Amino acid sequence: MEELNQTQEILEREPYDVIVIGAGAAGMMAAGTAAKAGKRVLLLEKMEKSGRKVRISGKGRCNVTNARPAEEFLNHVRVNREFLTQAFSEFNNRATIRFFERQGVKLDIERGERVFPRSGKAWDIANALLEYCVDNGVKILYETRVTEILTLGGRIYGVRYRNKRGFERKEECRKVILTTGGVSYPATGSTGDGYNFAADLGHTIEPLRPSLTPLKTTHPQMKYLHGLLLRNVQATLFVDGEPVCEEFGEIGFSERGIEGAVALRMSRDAVDALIDGKSVKLTLDLKSALDEETLRARIARERAEMAPTEFFSELLRRLVPKPLVFPLSRELDIHSKQYLSKLTDEEVTRLIKTLKKLTFPISDYAPFEYAVTTAGGVRCSEVNPYTMESLLVKGLYMAGEVLDLDANTGGYNLQIAFSTGRLAGLLKE
Numbered sequence: 001m002e003e004l005n006q007t008q009e010i011l012e013r014e015p016y017d018v019i020v021i022g023a024g025a026a027g028m029m030a031a032g033t034a035a036k037a038g039k040r041v042l043l044l045e046k047m048e049k050s051g052r053k054v055r056i057s058g059k060g061r062c063n064v065t066n067a068r069p070a071e072e073f074l075n076h077v078r079v080n081r082e083f084l085t086q087a088f089s090e091f092n093n094r095a096t097i098r099f100f101e102r103q104g105v106k107l108d109i110e111r112g113e114r115v116f117p118r119s120g121k122a123w124d125i126a127n128a129l130l131e132y133c134v135d136n137g138v139k140i141l142y143e144t145r146v147t148e149i150l151t152l153g154g155r156i157y158g159v160r161y162r163n164k165r166g167f168e169r170k171e172e173c174r175k176v177i178l179t180t181g182g183v184s185y186p187a188t189g190s191t192g193d194g195y196n197f198a199a200d201l202g203h204t205i206e207p208l209r210p211s212l213t214p215l216k217t218t219h220p221q222m223k224y225l226h227g228l229l230l231r232n233v234q235a236t237l238f239v240d241g242e243p244v245c246e247e248f249g250e251i252g253f254s255e256r257g258i259e260g261a262v263a264l265r266m267s268r269d270a271v272d273a274l275i276d277g278k279s280v281k282l283t284l285d286l287k288s289a290l291d292e293e294t295l296r297a298r299i300a301r302e303r304a305e306m307a308p309t310e311f312f313s314e315l316l317r318r319l320v321p322k323p324l325v326f327p328l329s330r331e332l333d334i335h336s337k338q339y340l341s342k343l344t345d346e347e348v349t350r351l352i353k354t355l356k357k358l359t360f361p362i363s364d365y366a367p368f369e370y371a372v373t374t375a376g377g378v379r380c381s382e383v384n385p386y387t388m389e390s391l392l393v394k395g396l397y398m399a400g401e402v403l404d405l406d407a408n409t410g411g412y413n414l415q416i417a418f419s420t421g422r423l424a425g426l427l428k429e
């Protein structure tokens, strides 16, 4: 009885209908949606500006969504597709495109159905989200870090936060939307606070792993490959000797490891396999358009056009990008200055095998600092897919990367944030 009276008292005092924690992609979509529906919204953001991650997304261009048809789209979501279906049907990729165009951002669809702002500026996307909030009357406090979500009798009654000047404050409210993101690229503000809040309130957190992250290799030539970008490569990921996925596209090499769209997409399976102690290797077919026999004929043709006194490196130069010539001759154990006249049939066969199957043992993966997304998070079966409300705590809604949802590169992850953020912002009961 006393508890009920206390709750009643709180409801009469509170100035906001909902507090949103985190002004990222999901948080701004949720806050703007709630405010547009007439709710009084407070948005708390611990960084000095909104959408830091959105502002650097897509290499500064922001791949805002993907225009593929719904079913194909959901195939790119790695887990909990069923759970996402409701949020996606409420606000799908078409709705995202309409939303930004209505906000005045012109969009273009590029290769792979990836959607980008025509301006090529991720800032336009972040600013459009911010304007959506501001124009609908959301109150935003920056440099304000939420430290605790408060509950009373199994329901939300507010949040505790540290304000800009470092003082602890409490704001009472019956509804909270948790959109604190994951733990990847923590410098953008996503440091995983939301997982702790949700766990403290009884939620299960599925193990967190970096996803879309560079892969580390022990390959002896790796140090010579930094900066190299290979296009039109057919890559295969092997786990315990079995092929588990194949991808075609770009592969890059840097101090962080093997990256580029193809390696990042494969990293999800590679990371899980490495965590389970399995052996992982990546093979690259550098001449995927040619089978071995056609490649042999091509090499013979090239040699016929060259003088016997030309070097092996010059033959390689006709077959692969320049930065690959030296590492490849080391890999083959054929001196780059060997005369073509001395090249044996066995060496040509070795060259063909290597071009068709350059193998990188994968020993590790880059940490969260370099991962595009976080795999794992708040268990989806503890959240109502029709509302995004917690099934454990009344008045707690969750959206975006804090949930156990992650997808391939290609605009899918931001769409997850927009779809779930939109649904949470509707504050359905």
Ligand SMILES: Cc1cc2nc3c(=O)[nH]c(=O)nc-3n(C[C@H](O)[C@H](O)[C@H](O)COP(=O)(O)OP(=O)(O)OC[C@H]3O[C@@H](n4cnc5c(N)ncnc54)[C@H](O)[C@@H]3O)c2cc1C
Binding pocket: 021, 022, 023, 024, 025, 026, 027, 044, 045, 046, 047, 050, 051, 052, 053, 054, 056, 057, 058, 059, 062, 063, 064, 065, 144, 145, 146, 147, 179, 180, 181, 182, 184, 185, 188, 189, 190, 191, 192, 193, 194, 371, 372, 373, 399, 400, 401, 402, 410, 411, 412, 413, 414, 415, 417
């Ligand atoms: C380098 C990079 C490039 C990417 N490019 C793309 C892309 O092109 N396309 C795509 O679809 N996806 C991309 N992603 C992934 C995508 O950006 C994320 O999946 C998406 O931003 C997640 O949205 P979110 O709102 O859940 O979390 P975030 O955008 O991370 O927002 C979380 C917000 O919560 C705030 N916060 C955290 N804790 C607190 C607290 N205690 N109190 C107050 N505020 C708090 C943070 O400061 C942050 O502003 C990229 C990611 C990275 C790292």
